[in-house]
Amino acid sequence: MVYCNSAGRYITITNDKYTLQTSVFVNLCEVEVYVCSVGTFGPDCASLCYCQSPGDRCHPVTGQCPYGCAVEFTGTSCNIKQPRFGYNDRYICHCDEGYCDTNTGVCSSRKCEKGWYGSSCQKENVAFNKNTWQSSTYSDGNGRRYSHYAVDGDTNHSKAYNTCTHTADGRTNASWGVDLGQSYPVANIKIYARDLHITNRFKGFRLFVDERNQTNQSPCRPEDNYDSKNKPNGFVVNCNTTGKYITITNDKTNEPTNSVYVNLCEVEVYVCSVGTFGPDCTSLCYCQSSGDRCDPVTGQCPYRCADGFTGTSCNIKCTDRNCRAPSACHINNGECKAGCHPGWMGDYCTQKCQPGFYGNQCIQSCDNRKCSRQNTECNNINGSCNGDCLPGYKGLDCSRIFIMSPC
Structure with a gap:
């Protein structure tokens, strides 16, 4: 048995050593190449992984999926079924720890899975780990500043941070974009830029949300002269539109280099999960x-x-x-x-009924009851007193006058 742990299409066996007959041979009876079927992994391919696409192969040893887990599954190997909540378990919980409320989905730990936000963890960052591009790529002694750095989930934006996107020097225009994978109703987008350049490198900043790639037809944010004194880093752009592609462009020269840049640390595109709505989803x-x-x-x-x-x-x-x-x-x-x-x-x-009222059409006042005890609870249906009535009154709500017959 030969162990490879490699990927490839062609298997080649060679030999250059002479035998006793002073010849070189390859003499094989059978060659079997073992591969786990799609959706399985482990030494005997007995473990299952549920990847985002049915055709995705997970890692043969760890079970990690190349593009994330299928809906309803989580974990390193995408084989842990996520709990559900709501009527008939219609919604998927996205709690990182603990459990979620079976009615509301609120997480007991108050912690969401990576890429999910909100008090019930139903606000998704649909840009997380999606395909990206940029017009050029900057490089220095610390390496290249790739476009996918803006969707890796890392919002660190310190001035010396080297895992932010960065277009190259000497350009007269620059752009960056992300393919969300499908069209979404985009409500707002949160942008983190490098602290060192947040003021000057956002002059000329524009943002587009489009259905077709890099068409730049639907500006969500027109040209902006960004002022870091008035806005915190991690600023939000409100869009309220629908689209599949997010593009950020710039055509304003940056001093003192006289170049145009797009320099982003993270771009988060928030969308309510299917079946939820509202400011916090x-x-x-x-x-x-x-x-x-x-x-x-x-x-x-x-x-x-x-x-x-x-x-x-x-x-x-x-x-x-x-x-x-x-x-x-x-x-x-x-x-x-x-x-x-x-x-x-x-x-x-x-x-x-509103507090203080009860009964038919909620028009009867709790204050008109003749309860023996003050400030007693007022049942919304019948206004019943929690105790006896004052002398001369009877009924559940002590509203009926009771006249005693003389002896």
């Missing part, structure tokens, strides 16, 4: 298809709600309504047409 939307993206601001689904859900954002469960009478429930008429049961309010009858 913490609100849930249950669309007809589990792969449908709702509007990142309103939560409105592109087609209709999933069965059993209603509301503008498709996040009101039909069985959670408290309608007075049976009422159809879908995206167009999920409201309770005949009103709510006592103690409930709103178009869908999912909100309890």
Whole structure:
């Protein structure tokens, strides 16, 4: 058995040593080259790896996938199934440690997997580890400043840091870009630049979000004369557009070199995961298809709600309504047409009465009850007193006058 741990297409066996017959031979009965099938690794190929693409081969020893894990899997070898949350386990947790709440997805450790952010870890940096390019590449004694340095997850931006992208000297224009892999609704982009050059090298900075590569048709940020005194490093550009390609360009000369640069330490493109929306991607939307993206601001689904859900954002469960009478429930008429049961309010009858009120249409005041104990709890449905009534009153809410018959 010959162990190689190498990659290749051709196997060649040679010999240049004479035998007793003063000749050189290659005399083989069989040559078998063992390879683990796609999706397996280990000494006997018995371990499984779930890579991003079904055709990706993971490392034969470690199981590490070349471009990341498939959806629902995590770990070095991409074989740990991620926990889920929400109704019918519709959403994937992205906690780095601990567990996630089965209803909201909030992580007990408050730590997210790399590339994920937000209080429930549902805000994804879709630029992380994606394919990048730049118009030229700077090089010095510390090495070359490659374009992928801006999507490696390292936001260090100290002035002497050498793992930031950097275009070459002597250019009259410069550009950098990333292919997100698919079109996303891009809400905002966070940019880290080197502290040493954040002021002068961002004069002329422009940012584009396009559906086609390097077309620079849709400027998200027009030309900017960046002022580091007014903005912190790690500044956010708000876009609210849709696109697959992010391009950053510059055509303003940098003093004292009289060259134009794009010099970036990290570019993060934030997108809510499928089925979430809102500023921090913490609100849930249950669309007809589990792969449908709702509007990142309103939560409105592109087609209709999933069965059993209603509301503008498709996040009101039909069985959670408290309608007075049976009422159809879908995206167009999920409201309770005949009103709510006592103690409930709103178009869908999912909100309890405002504090201090109870009963039918939530118009009865808790202050009008005649409870024997002050500041007693007021049930939203019937206003019941937690104790006895004052003399002369009866009923759950002590609102009925009780007249005793004379002996």
